[in-house]
Amino acid sequence: MNTPTERRLIDGPAGVLEVAIDRPDQPPRGLAVVAHPHPLHGGTMDNKVVQTLSRSHVLTGFEVWRFNVRGVGGSAGQWDGGVGEQDDFRAVLKAARSHRPALALPERLALAGFSFGCHLASTVATELKAAGEPLVSTVLVGPAVVNFRVDPPAGGGLIIHGSDDEVVALDAVIAWARPQVLPLLVLPGVGHFFHGHLPLLRQCVRRHLETLAE
Numbered sequence: 316m317n318t319p320t321e322r323r324l325i326d327g328p329a330g331v332l333e334v335a336i337d338r339p340d341q342p343p344r345g346l347a348v349v350a351h352p353h354p355l356h357g358g359t360m361d362n363k364v365v366q367t368l369s370r371s372h373v374l375t376g377f378e379v380w381r382f383n384v385r386g387v388g389g390s391a392g393q394w395d396g397g398v399g400e401q402d403d404f405r406a407v408l409k410a411a412r413s414h415r416p417a418l419a420l421p422e423r424l425a426l427a428g429f430s431f432g433c434h435l436a437s438t439v440a441t442e443l444k445a446a447g448e449p450l451v452s453t454v455l456v457g458p459a460v461v462n463f464r465v466d467p468p469a470g471g472g473l474i475i476h477g478s479d480d481e482v483v484a485l486d487a488v489i490a491w492a493r494p495q496v497l498p499l500l501v502l503p504g505v506g507h508f509f510h511g512h513l514p515l516l517r518q519c520v521r522r523h524l525e526t527l528a529e
Contacts, residue, residue, distance in 0.1 A: 325410045328402040330391025334382040334410070335360055337369050343378035344528075345423035345451060346415065348408050348439075350432030353459070354387045355394055364429045364456060367513045371520035375528065377425060380411045384435075397434055397463055404435045425470075425524070427454040430482070430507070434463035444469040452527055454520055457507050459483055460491040467495050471527040474498070475519060477505030477512075 318338050324331040349372070351365045352358030359365075360381040369379040384400040385392030392399065424443070428436030433455040440453045450470030457476055458465045461483055468474060476488045478501050485501065492499050500519060505512045 324389060325407070327385065327390065327392070327406045329385045329393075329395075329399060331389065332382055332385070332391075332403055332406060333360070333387075333389035334380055334407060335369075337373050337379045337381075339373050339376050339378070341376065343415075344376040345378070345425060346411055347372040347377040347379045347425040347427060348404065348411060348436070349379060349381040349426075350404055350428035350435040351381065351383070351387075352430035352432055352457075354384055354400075354431075358431060359383055359387055362429065363513060364509055364516065365432070367509070367517050368427045368429065368454065368456065368520060371517045372425060372427070372524065374517075374521055375524040377524075378411075378415065380407055382407045397431070401435055401438050404439050408439065424448070424450050425452040425454070426450060427452075427456070427520075428458075429456045430459045431463060433458035433460075433465050437466040437468060438464070440469040441466040452524060454523065456516065456520075457483060457509075458488060458491075461487050465491065467497055471523070472497070473500065473520065473523045475500045475502065475516065477501070477507060477509065478503045479505060480507045482507040 321336040383390040426436040452471040453468035454473045
């Protein structure tokens with residue numbers, strides 16, 4: 316990241332939550348919250364795809380908060396099937412807004428998630444949209460549409476999936492996107508964890524965010 320990552324503990328619904336905050340060199344123009352993949356399969360806020368999502372947002376001027384859901388790393392609690400983890404996401408968003416009140420303007424807010432994290436990010440994005448809070452962007456990477464509900468991305472949406480995803484088959488994502496007429500960016504030859512393709516992922520997300528800022 317451009318500046319050293321700040322790590323801290325904040326209050327969460329099941330105890331403390333471990334968060335990492337990355338900031339751009341210049342005063343941030345917005346706030347982003349990024350959610351990690353499935354915690355029971357090794358997902359943490361330090362996952363390489365999550366860090367790439369964070370980097371992409373930082374490079375386009377966002378202050379980024381990523382976090383470990385309950386039971387992961389320094390976060391208290393235990394796995395709650397995706398329900399309590401939604402509350403964790405909401406708690407991080409609330410803390411981020413309280414920490415930097417100037418960034419609480421809804422038009423400056425971006426959410427993102429990878430795999431299981433897409434369930435969390437899209438759920439909260441839908442809630443914000445229903446409350447009349449428009450989002451700059453919702454980025455969903457490798458959405459786990461088979462095992463979890465994933466809502467259409469609110470605001471300036473971007474969905475990215477690898478053609479060779481070995482965890483969530485591309486056919487399943489297309490079947491999810493088709494009835495909702497959702498555009499899908501498919502990266503040829505790319506697997507679920509984007510091994511060897513993280514620079515391409517960063518480029519795609521950064522281009523998306525820069526386009527929205529124009």
